[in-house]
Amino acid sequence: MKRYPRTVFLSDTARSTLRYGLMLGLFLVSSGFAPRADAIQTRSTKTSRSAVGRLKIWVPAGMVGRDYWIYLNGRIVSAPPHGTTDPKSHSFMTINTGGTGSDGSRESNGGWEIWTAEGRVLKMRHENYDDSLTRYIGSASGDALHVFQASDLPLHPGKFTVEVAMLSRGGPSGSPYSMRPLPFVITQKYVTDVRQGQTTQLYTGVPDDWSETILAQAMVAQRVCPKGASPPDADQLQRWVKEYLDDPIVNMLRGVDASSPSRSKGVVVLNLPQSQGGPREFDGSQIAYIVGSISARNNVPSHSEVADCQNRFPQFSQSYAAYDKMVSTIDEDIESFHKLAATLSLAGGH
Numbered sequence: 001m002k003r004y005p006r007t008v009f010l011s012d013t014a015r016s017t018l019r020y021g022l023m024l025g026l027f028l029v030s031s032g033f034a035p036r037a038d039a040i041q042t043r044s045t046k047t048s049r050s051a052v053g054r055l056k057i058w059v060p061a062g063m064v065g066r067d068y069w070i071y072l073n074g075r076i077v078s079a080p081p082h083g084t085t086d087p088k089s090h091s092f093m094t095i096n097t098g099g100t101g102s103d104g105s106r107e108s109n110g111g112w113e114i115w116t117a118e119g120r121v122l123k124m125r126h127e128n129y130d131d132s133l134t135r136y137i138g139s140a141s142g143d144a145l146h147v148f149q150a151s152d153l154p155l156h157p158g159k160f161t162v163e164v165a166m167l168s169r170g171g172p173s174g175s176p177y178s179m180r181p182l183p184f185v186i187t188q189k190y191v192t193d194v195r196q197g198q199t200t201q202l203y204t205g206v207p208d209d210w211s212e213t214i215l216a217q218a219m220v221a222q223r224v225c226p227k228g229a230s231p232p233d234a235d236q237l238q239r240w241v242k243e244y245l246d247d248p249i250v251n252m253l254r255g256v257d258a259s260s261p262s263r264s265k266g267v268v269v270l271n272l273p274q275s276q277g278g279p280r281e282f283d284g285s286q287i288a289y290i291v292g293s294i295s296a297r298n299n300v301p302s303h304s305e306v307a308d309c310q311n312r313f314p315q316f317s318q319s320y321a322a323y324d325k326m327v328s329t330i331d332e333d334i335e336s337f338h339k340l341a342a343t344l345s346l347a348g349g350h
Contacts, residue, residue: 052196053197053198054153054194055202057070065087074161093116114145148203157193162202167184182272241326244298266284268281284341302327306324
């Protein structure tokens with residue numbers, strides 16, 4: 001016997017109810033209100049949050065000020081400005097415990113201490129704190145003197161290398177006339193582990209040769225025409241130009257790749273020797289500080305100095321004009337570095 005599909009007849013009311021149910025179901029799914037999808041999304045969000053840890057880096061900004069850059073695995077992850085006000089504190093005194101040797105260099109047992117009227121609060125040697133750090137931050141008042149400033153980074157679990165570059169205005173011996181190749185000191189490499197769902201605390205120190213002494217230029221009066229009525233000393237200028245061209249930092253800046261993709265992110269990589277921390281990123285503000293240091297260190301005469309001598313001794317006007325053209329070659333180089341700094345700052349949003 002042949003069987004036919006069974007036909008079900010619905011009343012008008014049942015048919016309307018079924019149609020409403022189907023439309024409601026489609027609305028819930030399309031609107032993201034399906035209970036099953038929502039539960040899956042919630043579980044996914046909780047999983048992604050628990051899959052990361054946090055690295056909290058405490059920099060002694062109350063001591064060194066706001067001009068510092070935090071590096072994670074050689075890349076800048078935190079740059080000035082750090083807040084709206086300068087974190088440098090006047091509620092304590094910083095003492096360098098290393099002193100200087102007979103040659104003007106810092107002694108090997110150098111370090112830093114922080115004192116108040118009540119006595120010593122913190123002590124570090126070669127960037128490593130003694131047990132005074134535990135006592136200070138573990139006290140009921142915590143960081144009462146505001147020595148430290150924190151940067152909190154969410155990271156996937158793993159091992160990371162942290163460094164901090166701090167603006168240092170003086171030279172290796174703290175002398176305002178002793179200029180280092182870079183106007184920064186870079187801390188040791190702190191290697192730390194970040195674990196899932198946990199916060200790792202890292203307190204960085206201050207390098208022994210950090211200095212807040214403002215750089216000063218030891219200029220010689222009348223460098224262009226020290227002998228009076230005579231042509232300029234072209235040989236001396238050539239020596240100054242050679243010193244400038246031999247400057248390793250100058251050569252690094254001149255060798256910056258204009259097509260490097262990092263420039264669009266507001267940084268360039270300078271291949272520093274390992275003695276200066278190794279290759280690393282620099283942003284626009286750092287490049288500007290470097291250019292200022294180059295200008296101070298090489299100290300090539302200015303156009304105004306040349307013009308002054310040229311006006312005083314017009315009989316040697318042509319010689320001074322040729323001298324001024326040589327000075328212009330350095331000026332054009334420096335100007336290109338200033339433009340690089342400005343371009344990077346614009347790209348980086350600083």
